[in-house]
Every structure is written in C-alpha cells, then in structure tokens.
Amino acid sequence: MSEDTRAIDVWTLPEQGVAELASRMGGTALLSSTERERHDRLRRPASRRRFLGGRLLSRLALSIRAELPPDTWQFALTRTGRPEPRPDHGLRFNLSHTDGLIVCVVTQGRACGVDVERVPFDPDKTRFVSAYFDTADRSGPYRSAVSDLDPTNRWVLTEAYLKGLGVGLADGPAGVHFRRTGAGRFSVTDHRRPATAAGWQLQLLRPYPNHLIAVATEGGGTLRHRSPAWGRQTTPPMPHLPRKEDLPCPSTPR
Structure with missing residues (x-):
C-alpha cells in the first residue's frame, strides 16, 4: 500500500470558521436539495451552522484528496443514516461535530470513523x-x-x-x-x-485544549491533520464552482 493510500486525512474546522468557509464555497447552494431541506428543518442556529460546516468541510476534504471539484460529491444515506459519497471515487469519509469544532476524516479504500467531544465532560x-x-x-x-x-x-x-x-x-x-x-x-x-x-x-488527538478526537481506521495508517487555510486567492462564488487550484489550500499544523 502506497504512502498516500495509507494516509488518514483528519480535517478540523473551528465552528467560528464556518461562515468563512461558506462564503468561499457557495454556502447552502452547494448542498443537494435533500441536504438543504435537512438544514432548514434544524431549529437552532448552532445546529444549522454545524450541519452546513460538516457538509462543506467533507466536500473540501474529499475534493483535495481526489483532485475533483466540490460539486462532484453527492451522498446517499446508509440504513444507519451515515452519508456515503456516490460515486465514491475510492474514498471513504466520516463526520463528527460538537460545540465549537467540526471534524472530517478521509481515507482511501478503507473504512473509517471519527468522534469529537468537548472536554472535560460536564x-x-x-x-x-x-x-x-x-x-x-x-x-x-x-x-x-x-x-x-x-x-x-x-x-x-x-x-x-x-x-x-x-x-x-x-x-x-x-x-x-x-x-x-x-x-x-x-x-x-x-x-x-x-x-x-x-x-x-x-x-x-487533542489538537485544541477543549476538544478530544478519536479516529478509527481499518488497517491504520499515518495521520495528516489538516484545516482550511485562507490565502489571498478567493474561491469563486456559486454558480461558478471553484476549481481544485482555487480551493483553500490544506495546511498541516506542526
């Protein structure tokens, strides 16, 4: 298995960064009609914000890994309610969010799971x-x-x-x-x-003082902690979807 195939991309997005990500990726316009309906049914602003942030972060993470534009990705729900990309382009992903942080893990050809919790527990x-x-x-x-x-x-x-x-x-x-x-x-x-x-x-992982992340992967691998990094280049708004080279570049914190 190649180094890139074994890589486990763990993307984190602080909740306060959702508005910036949405402005650069087209916001709810990038979601499917089903996703928009689910988003709009959520009553609490924080719930809508985390839902949108998770859907956008997953598209960004998958797009960077597969070198495909964000509008490539459509999702189908499994019987347990887990979204899976269709077509999957050989990738698997999983999302988790809690108060203050959204996390997405992406692997190639292997199952994965992620959970994030705000700590310490009350x-x-x-x-x-x-x-x-x-x-x-x-x-x-x-x-x-x-x-x-x-x-x-x-x-x-x-x-x-x-x-x-x-x-x-x-x-x-x-x-x-x-x-x-x-x-x-x-x-x-x-x-x-x-x-x-x-x-x-x-x-x-404990990338932030008040958040604990667990990543589970079939076969293990090497973690790459990434997050959206905003440079001077601006992602074009919808309906002109961003090309790969226009996407926010991933950063790997040291």
Whole structure:
C-alpha cells in the first residue's frame, strides 16, 4: 500500500470558521436539495451552522484528496443514516461535530470513523458515560472486568470505532475493549466481531485544549491533520464552482 493510500486525512474546522468557509464555497447552494431541506428543518442556529460546516468541510476534504471539484460529491444515506459519497471515487469519509469544532476524516479504500467531544465532560455527561459503561461491562453475554481506560477516552474511542463499522452506539459497547499500543494509539478487541476488530487501529488527538478526537481506521495508517487555510486567492462564488487550484489550500499544523 502506497504512502498516500495509507494516509488518514483528519480535517478540523473551528465552528467560528464556518461562515468563512461558506462564503468561499457557495454556502447552502452547494448542498443537494435533500441536504438543504435537512438544514432548514434544524431549529437552532448552532445546529444549522454545524450541519452546513460538516457538509462543506467533507466536500473540501474529499475534493483535495481526489483532485475533483466540490460539486462532484453527492451522498446517499446508509440504513444507519451515515452519508456515503456516490460515486465514491475510492474514498471513504466520516463526520463528527460538537460545540465549537467540526471534524472530517478521509481515507482511501478503507473504512473509517471519527468522534469529537468537548472536554472535560460536564457532571451530567460524566455520570451518564460512567453508568453506560458500567452497565455494558457487568451485564449481558459479554460480561467482563471494568476497563481501566479513562471513561472520556473510552467514550470517544467507542464512538469512532462503531461509527467506522457503520453501526453506531445503538449497537452498544458490550464486548468492545481497547488496549494502548503506543502514545495515543490503541488496538481493539470486539467479542461480537473478533475477526473484523483485528484489522482496526485507533488514535486519540487533542489538537485544541477543549476538544478530544478519536479516529478509527481499518488497517491504520499515518495521520495528516489538516484545516482550511485562507490565502489571498478567493474561491469563486456559486454558480461558478471553484476549481481544485482555487480551493483553500490544506495546511498541516506542526
């Protein structure tokens, strides 16, 4: 597998950057009619902002990776509600957002999942997460010893892994455990899907003080942390969609 094929592009967009990205990429005009309807049904401005930011960031990330214009991308929802590109041009992606940050991961030919959470958790969420895992660990056919992993880390790792599989938290964390293999790196044991889990690797990132990101990829790879970088060149507004050379260039923070 080539270096570029193994690359895991992790794009981050602070929520305050959504307006700038929208102004350069055409805003809601770039979305499909179905996406615009979903956007307009959202009642809270923050929810609409994150929805739009996620759809635009995913198109930017896919376009940079595939060297195709942003209007190339149309999406179909899986049975679990996950958007997948159609046609996919050999790429997979996943989105996550929380208060203050939007994240998109892109891989080539391999499944992937991502979760981002604002940290530290507030007391209510801390209690919920602890109770959630306690129930999973002590009941059912996959009963096991309580994990020694920090509940916050375990939560984002579990979300990213299950999203990568395309099942989500509704499938539950029972039988899913993580083992640290290096700095911020983890393997996974999944008693429901042992053969599948053996091929997955996970990484934790803390690119910003108040946000924790987990990235899960089939086969692992090398992370490339990227974000939209605004230069002097302006992306043409709709309906004149930007060419690849007009897109905001990705930057790789050091």
